[in-house]
Amino acid sequence: MTATIASSVLDTGATFTGLRCRECGQGYPPGAKHVCEDVCFGPLEVSYDYDEIRRRVSRRQIEAGPASIWRYRDFLPVVGDPVDVGTGFTPLLKADRLARYLGLEALYIKNDGVNMPTLSFKDRVVSVALTRARELGFSTVSCASTGNLANSTAAIAAHAGLKCCVFIPSDLEAGKVLGTLVYKPTLMAVRGNYDQVNRLCSEVANTHGWGFVNINLRPYYAEGSKTLGYEVIEQLGWQLPDHIVAPLASGSLFTKIRKGFNEFIKTGLVEERPVRFSGAQAEGCSPIAQAFEAGRDFISPVKPDTIAKSIAIGNPADGPYALDIARETGGTITAVNDQEIVEGIQLLAEHEGVFTETAGGTTIAVLRKLVMAGRIEPSERTVAYITGNGLKTTEAVTGVVGEPHLIDAQLASFDTAWEQVQMLQHASLNGGAG
Ligand SMILES: *Cc1c(COP(=O)(O)O)cnc(C)c1O
Numbered sequence: 001m002t003a004t005i006a007s008s009v010l011d012t013g014a015t016f017t018g019l020r021c022r023e024c025g026q027g028y029p030p031g032a033k034h035v036c037e038d039v040c041f042g043p044l045e046v047s048y049d050y051d052e053i054r055r056r057v058s059r060r061q062i063e064a065g066p067a068s069i070w071r072y073r074d075f076l077p078v079v080g081d082p083v084d085v086g087t088g089f090t091p092l093l094k095a096d097r098l099a100r101y102l103g104l105e106a107l108y109i110k111n112d113g114v115n116m117p118t119l120s121f122k123d124r125v126v127s128v129a130l131t132r133a134r135e136l137g138f139s140t141v142s143c144a145s146t147g148n149l150a151n152s153t154a155a156i157a158a159h160a161g162l163k164c165c166v167f168i169p170s171d172l173e174a175g176k177v178l179g180t181l182v183y184k185p186t187l188m189a190v191r192g193n194y195d196q197v198n199r200l201c202s203e204v205a206n207t208h209g210w211g212f213v214n215i216n217l218r219p220y221y222a223e224g225s226k227t228l229g230y231e232v233i234e235q236l237g238w239q240l241p242d243h244i245v246a247p248l249a250s251g252s253l254f255t256k257i258r259k260g261f262n263e264f265i266k267t268g269l270v271e272e273r274p275v276r277f278s279g280a281q282a283e284g285c286s287p288i289a290q291a292f293e294a295g296r297d298f299i300s301p302v303k304p305d306t307i308a309k310s311i312a313i314g315n316p317a318d319g320p321y322a323l324d325i326a327r328e329t330g331g332t333i334t335a336v337n338d339q340e341i342v343e344g345i346q347l348l349a350e351h352e353g354v355f356t357e358t359a360g361g362t363t364i365a366v367l368r369k370l371v372m373a374g375r376i377e378p379s380e381r382t383v384a385y386i387t388g389n390g391l392k393t394t395e396a397v398t399g400v401v402g403e404p405h406l407i408d409a410q411l412a413s414f415d416t417a418w419e420q421v422q423m424l425q426h427a428s429l430n431g432g433a434g
């Protein structure tokens with residue numbers, strides 16, 4: 001069975017061979033399916049013919065590709081023309097000022113807050129999922145979202161000309177709601193939290209025959225996150241970092257960065273070296289961090305209550321795999337509170353000129369906490385993954401970042417105000433503000 005699937009997909013020029021259960025290894029044809037229905041109900045994952053990939057790829061061939069995730073298409077589960085909205089190849093910023101502040105020697109910011117088209121890492125997973133959705137013949141696509149996924153699905157469905165209906169919890173930030181509605185999908189705001197939205201969507205997926213990017217198309221969707229691993233390797237000059245810090249919602253992104261690193265090792269594109277994986281959660285929704293700290297290998301679901309809504313998943317599907325990775329690699333999974341998240345947002349903005357949303361604030365706050373606790377060595381080459389844009393969660397910093405100085409359109413008015421600013425700065429430099 002698996003062999004005939006492999007050859008039929010490869011006949012089309014694709015390198016993926018089908019779906020496979022992560023738990024028991026059972027193979028499935030590459031359709032819209034995410035659970036091992038025949039055997040153990042484990043999650044399905046895309047499998048590839050790595051010998052074929054190794055024959056096709058080289059550093060030079062990848063470097064000659066487009067400046068988007070599609071330069072890695074041999075590693076992605078697509079057959080024909082991709083839905084190409086320019087997603088990926090976002091900047092890897094050398095963060096020298098933040099590094100000095102934290103006491104690190106080499107810190108990099110992978111800035112998916114400027115990803116295309118909707119300013120979050122979700123554009124990667126949706127570009128892959130909707131390409132596959134079109135190949136599988138879906139005319140309506142959907143998702144259960146904590147915000148960014150709704151933005152991405154609605155935007156990329158619009159570009160691809162697919163009908164779109166997305167589901168969000170009803171208490172999301174205004175920027176996430178508006179940034180979905182503008183693309184004219186049907187938007188369902190559900191009275192409930194993400195986990196309840198997700199459960200509803202599983203039922204809709206079963207009864208309506210739609211392509212849900214993070215449910216029945218989840219194996220394809222998840223592969224999109226691997227590109228965050230590939231890009232960092234390539235942007236570091238074809239080298240692995242020593243330590244990465246990334247936010248955890250379902251845990252999918254975290255596990256797929258690892259898969260991306262491993263695939264580049266396996267196909268000879270990068271030299272192997274140990275990379276430590278550390279994960280960031282918000283205290284108000286930290287089921288994976290709690291399991292890590294308690295030394296448990298199972299997740300106890302929680303009810304989310306945090307400003308970091310985009311990563312507020314109380315029952316994370318890939319939680320156990322994320323735990324394994326942090327433990328295996330000598331990393332850690334840690335949570336920070338809402339105030340620390342806001343401080344994280346400000347730290348990154350003030351030191352590097354990058355305005356991230358609450359998920360990125362969580363990542364920076366955890367980075368700071370780990371450095372202070374000695375869990376990240378100063379000499380480790382560290383990459384912090386910034387996954388979303390601050391303009392979408394302005395509520396989080398309103399009232400915290402101060403107010404503009406209101407002046408008249410006269411030089412004297414400006415001079416008076418400027419003098420006051422100088423005096424205040426002088427006072428606080430001398431410790432006057434305590
Ligand atoms: C969805 C999301 C994540 C993490 O997603 P996973 O479910 O763990 O893959 C991280 N940051 C932002 C901004 C997100 O929207």
Ligand SMILES: [Zn+2]
Nearest residue numbers: 021024036040
């Ligand atoms: Zn199975």
